[in-house]
Amino acid sequence: MAELEQQRILKTAIPGPRSLELMARKTDAVARGVGTTMPVFAVAAGGGVVVDVDGNSLIDFGSGIAVTTIGNSAPRVVAAVQDQVERFTHTCFMITPYEGYVAVAEQLNQLTPGDHEKRTALFNSGAEAVENAVKVARTYTKKQAVVAFDHAYHGRTNLAMALTAKSMPYKHGFGPFAPEVYRAPLSYPYRDDKLIDGELAARRATNLMESQIGPENLAAIIIEPIQGEGGFIVPADGFLPALAEWCRSNNVVFIADEIQTGFARTGAMFACELFDVVPDLIATAKAIAGGLPLSAVTGRAELMESVHVGGLGGTYGGNPVACAAALAAIETIKAENLVTRAGEIERIMLGRLHRMQAEDNRIGDVRGRGAMIAVELVQRDTTDPDPGLTAAVATVAREKGVIVLTCGTYGNVLRFLPPLSISDELLNDGLDVLADAFSAT
Numbered sequence: 547m548a549e550l551e552q553q554r555i556l557k558t559a560i561p562g563p564r565s566l567e568l569m570a571r572k573t574d575a576v577a578r579g580v581g582t583t584m585p586v587f588a589v590a591a592g593g594g595v596v597v598d599v600d601g602n603s604l605i606d607f608g609s610g611i612a613v614t615t616i617g618n619s620a621p622r623v624v625a626a627v628q629d630q631v632e633r634f635t636h637t638c639f640m641i642t643p644y645e646g647y648v649a650v651a652e653q654l655n656q657l658t659p660g661d662h663e664k665r666t667a668l669f670n671s672g673a674e675a676v677e678n679a680v681k682v683a684r685t686y687t688k689k690q691a692v693v694a695f696d697h698a699y700h701g702r703t704n705l706a707m708a709l710t711a712k713s714m715p716y717k718h719g720f721g722p723f724a725p726e727v728y729r730a731p732l733s734y735p736y737r738d739d740k741l742i743d744g745e746l747a748a749r750r751a752t753n754l755m756e757s758q759i760g761p762e763n764l765a766a767i768i769i770e771p772i773q774g775e776g777g778f779i780v781p782a783d784g785f786l787p788a789l790a791e792w793c794r795s796n797n798v799v800f801i802a803d804e805i806q807t808g809f810a811r812t813g814a815m816f817a818c819e820l821f822d823v824v825p826d827l828i829a830t831a832k833a834i835a836g837g838l839p840l841s842a843v844t845g846r847a848e849l850m851e852s853v854h855v856g857g858l859g860g861t862y863g864g865n866p867v868a869c870a871a872a873l874a875a876i877e878t879i880k881a882e883n884l885v886t887r888a889g890e891i892e893r894i895m896l897g898r899l900h901r902m903q904a905e906d907n908r909i910g911d912v913r914g915r916g917a918m919i920a921v922e923l924v925q926r927d928t929t930d931p932d933p934g935l936t937a938a939v940a941t942v943a944r945e946k947g948v949i950v951l952t953c954g955t956y957g958n959v960l961r962f963l964p965p966l967s968i969s970d971e972l973l974n975d976g977l978d979v980l981a982d983a984f985s986a987t
């Protein structure tokens with residue numbers, strides 16, 4: 547396909563007439579529970595743009611929620627997928643295996659933090675990886691309780707939903723939830739008492755675990771090293787290492803959910819590296835396969851091997867087309883130095899957002915790492931969340947042709963997840979639109 551012009555181009559109002567027609571069909575055909583952030587229908591995407599059915603070219607600050615980190619339809623992924631699709635599309639790895647799955651496992655064992663011996667199992671979605679990581683931790687420790695944190699997001703299946711913190715829209719009305727799930731306080735530097743440093747915040751959490759659960763009952767803690775849906779919350783220094791140390795001393799499995807943070811997104815291959823933490827198990831998905839559905843659990847060999855033969859799997863887990871895409875995506879990250887590119891994007895975005903903050907005290911906090919950056923919006927001269935302002939700024943930016951997402955427990959965080967293939971020009975144009983949106987609201 548011809549290269550897409552790397553420019554923001556508005557040919558109609560957003561949404562345009564064709565998107566409106568398709569939205570009407572969507573409303574009549576698709577369950578309304580499946581929401582829409584931006585009501586334009588895509589026909590092509592690549593580099594840093596998404597092109598819609600009306601010919602508008604939109605700046606992509608979402609990457610399909612941190613999935614197309616290497617760019618949409620990245621050339622190596624397209625070639626690898628085409629080649630694999632022509633050879634075979636499925637055999638089921640549990641029936642007759644194929645090399646691609648093994649090669650992805652080898653790559654993940656090598657690339658994830660820690661030089662201990664590892665094993666990997668592949669699945670389809672992030673939620674499925676989370677569920678399986680917990681299964682492994684329970685089998686290995688012969689314990690049941692699991693701790694997740696305030697503001698956590700781990701998915702929409704029953705156990706993953708129980709681990710997720712926010713009720714509306716993820717849990718509301720969907721109980722009963724999986725038992726033996728407990729919640730501990732996070733380190734949230736912007737909202738914590740300033741006296742609470744990372745280690746104290748960790749002690750606040752481990753005290754709760756000791757008194758309310760007891761380490762002899764606790765199989766695992768699961769944590770996003772930088773929280774995604776919960777608000778792009780970067781914990782204070784020392785928080786994650788202290789938690790990991792407590793887990794080590796108490797035979798509790800430390801599970802890192804790197805589903806949103808993984809694969810170069812944060813300026814490291816995995817965000818745990820930024821905090822010098824080596825997890826026992828790591829759940830990955832999203833950017834792993836350049837847009838194809840794939841997820842993984844990678845971890846210490848003795849943990850992963852504790853599960854009986856046949857205890858892990860699924861019809862599609864590690865589908866050969868998704869595995870071919872994953873190998874090509876990983877190769878792209880390495881060949882194009884995308885870890886370094888994420889660091890460059892961080893510098894551009896943080897610089898400009900800090901300048902916007904200096905002029906507008908409704909921008910309470912600017913934070914993030916790599917190409918995972920956010921602003922938390924508050925009522926003027928307070929730290930009270932302002933979800934209305936957040937929605938209004940996002941709407942203006944979208945009408946001007948920038949795909950921006952919101953997040954946060956209080957709905958007051960604008961988050962930016964551009965593909966690492968975005969040009970500096972597009973990035974800056976998107977930030978100009980954002981600055982204008984703040985002035986206009």
Ligand code: PLZ
Binds near residue numbers: 673702803
């Ligand atoms: N863990 C850290 O970010 C998915 C959810 C979007 P699945 N985040 C996007 C939505 O509203 O459904 C996510 C995540 C973290 C787990 C998951 C779940 O991954 O592939 O969506 O199941």
